[in-house]
Amino acid sequence: MVAKFITVEGTEGVGKTTNINFIKSWLRQNEIKFVATREPGGTPLAEEIRDLLLKPRDELVVSSAELLLMFAGRAQHLNKVILPALQADTWVLCDRFTDATYAYQGFGRQMSSELIVQLENIVQGDIRPDLTLLLDIPVEIGLERANDRGDPDRFEQEQQDFFNRVRAGYLSLANENSDRYVVIDASQELQGVQTDIALALDTFYKSLGHE
Numbered sequence: 001m002v003a004k005f006i007t008v009e010g011t012e013g014v015g016k017t018t019n020i021n022f023i024k025s026w027l028r029q030n031e032i033k034f035v036a037t038r039e040p041g042g043t044p045l046a047e048e049i050r051d052l053l054l055k056p057r058d059e060l061v062v063s064s065a066e067l068l069l070m071f072a073g074r075a076q077h078l079n080k081v082i083l084p085a086l087q088a089d090t091w092v093l094c095d096r097f098t099d100a101t102y103a104y105q106g107f108g109r110q111m112s113s114e115l116i117v118q119l120e121n122i123v124q125g126d127i128r129p130d131l132t133l134l135l136d137i138p139v140e141i142g143l144e145r146a147n148d149r150g151d152p153d154r155f156e157q158e159q160q161d162f163f164n165r166v167r168a169g170y171l172s173l174a175n176e177n178s179d180r181y182v183v184i185d186a187s188q189e190l191q192g193v194q195t196d197i198a199l200a201l202d203t204f205y206k207s208l209g210h211e
């Protein structure tokens with residue numbers, strides 16, 4: 001496929017939303033046709049699954065139910081949005097994808113990575129992102145930034161230990177998949193973060209044969 005699949009990942013408060021807007025401008029400047037989407041979510045059904053997943057509740061959500069709901073939403077999103085876009089030569093910019101499942105359900109909830117690999121293969125076949133930008137920040141700084149938002153969702157109610165495991169998980173995924181990962185130091189001032197993101201995007205674009 002000519003079109004490319006870019007994902008953006010990171011722990012709480014890394015600035016994904018802010019920097020995804022910057023990536024959209026970069027894509028427009030380069031006259032690249034794209035769709036921007038997110039996980040969990042991205043279609044009406046998958047957005048309903050997102051609401052189920054994020055809503056704080058008294059009933060304990062067992063980790064396997066959480067994991068299967070993530071992949072149920074992903075199956076819908078992949079088949080209704082991501083694959084049709086790529087097949088129509090439209091790039092896809094996705095706020096989180098399966099790396100978030102490895103990081104949050106695998107490292108955070110300590111579920112078996114073999115199980116996640118199996119579900120990934122069943123749901124995605126050989127579809128994987130072409131470029132993953134990991135916005136990395138020490139957990140304490142991210143939590144401080146995120147605290148300024150409204151009521152915490154079910155994930156945001158987790159303790160710092162959980163987010164430490166998620167961050168370590170992301171860094172180990174970046175290490176194992178260095179062919180497609182770029183780690184961005186998101187603790188810098190926004191301008192520095194965006195300079196690094198632009199460099200990563202320019203390098204990726206040039207590697208495709210564009211000047």
Ligand code: Z5A
Nearest residue numbers: 013014015016017018039040096100101104145155189190
């Ligand atoms: N999840 C999962 O468990 N498994 C999966 O497979 C998937 C997801 C796909 C919802 O994700 C939850 O789903 C997520 C993991 C789980 N839970 N958590 N945690 P989400 O992506 O929708 O939620 P989010 O992590 O809260 O993302 P966000 O809304 O994009 O937030 P953000 O990264 O914190 O971005 P922000 O709102 O742009 O930035 C936060 C604040 O920092 C804001 O005030 C900015 O102005 C400020 N900011 C940004 N950059 C800077 C710099 N450089 N300096 C200073 N301040 C800054």
